[in-house]
Amino acid sequence: MHEAAPDVGDQSEDASALAITLGAAIRFARKNAGLTLQTLAQRTGLSQSFLSQAENGHTVPSILNLHTIARSLGTTAHELLSPPDDDVSLVRASDGPLLEASPGATMRRCARRSAVMAANEITAGPGTSASSATEHAGEEFVYVLDGVLEIELGAVTYRLSPGDVLYYAATVRHRWHNRADRPARFLITSSPPF
Template sequence: MDDDQRELASAVGTTLRTARLDADLTLNELAKRTGLSQPFLSQAENGRSLPSLINLHRVAQALGTTAHAILERSARIPTTLVEARVSRSFEVSPGATVRFCAPGGRTMQPNEVTAAARTCADSSTVHPGEEFVYVVEGQVRIEVDGEEPYLLAAGDTLYYPATVPHRWFNDSDEQARFLMVSSPPGF
């Protein structure tokens, strides 16, 4: 194997091992389900061999997933630096801007929102996945699914399903700055 194949074999092996452990299977149980040998599966998990696409499909099926999903999870995620001094911000509502902290296709979308005093999101939003909020400075009130609003101060966090209506407000006389991380991306 060349360097690229070794790197791929290692990444696929790690993904296979994680998926097998998540499925609560031993190597022997996986071998029985796939018809592949336990030593072969062990070599694949340890990155010493790269399964053919057909064998990867057999293993993926036994783990309740697809070969495509395993390869997708095994793809190397590029490291991306977004410097604050050169990043761009976009207005999301009057007096509030958002800065995308990790551009490109990602499995999560971190955004920094800066909200002037007495501002709010234009309206409630709903999207697939989950959302995490971390307040960096100021105070933010967040309404989630019509429940009693959550008042967050600097250092506070809130995690909720993004599939229900949610909206943020800065009711104070001070600027607020907070991170909103959506997974999968919601913007």
């Protein structure tokens, strides 16, 4: 599994704060589940040293790795990323930090707290794809803001342009691709968060 993640020493204060907060949430969930770092490493396929760096706020796992960690801890990536007591979430256009959605693609969380949905903005560089296909409980919709995006949904591939919306059961195996030679930007909303 791809473990490389940015070292927070090279990033903004927002990224450093995210790394520390997320690391504490992962450690809390791991201890609450009664797991050692070694056991979590075995369950996730990630190295113990990588997990330790994440827990200590020295790195931010990619979204794919964060979902893997969360599932192994019996929670969701959304819960690990969410502050515990926010009833209102305002995310300005300039708000960061950005998380790695997959190599060549970043994700900006559009809502910091919600128990019923996760809304994210993905910017996918030319020729990039989601790290792997996924399926999970709930529903999703994708709204393309810029560029051209392909969504594999089961055995069918949908080509989406700006303004197009695709809504589907997330239990169907799905994956996005930007096969174009320019970036694509899209919103993806999942309910419930996974």
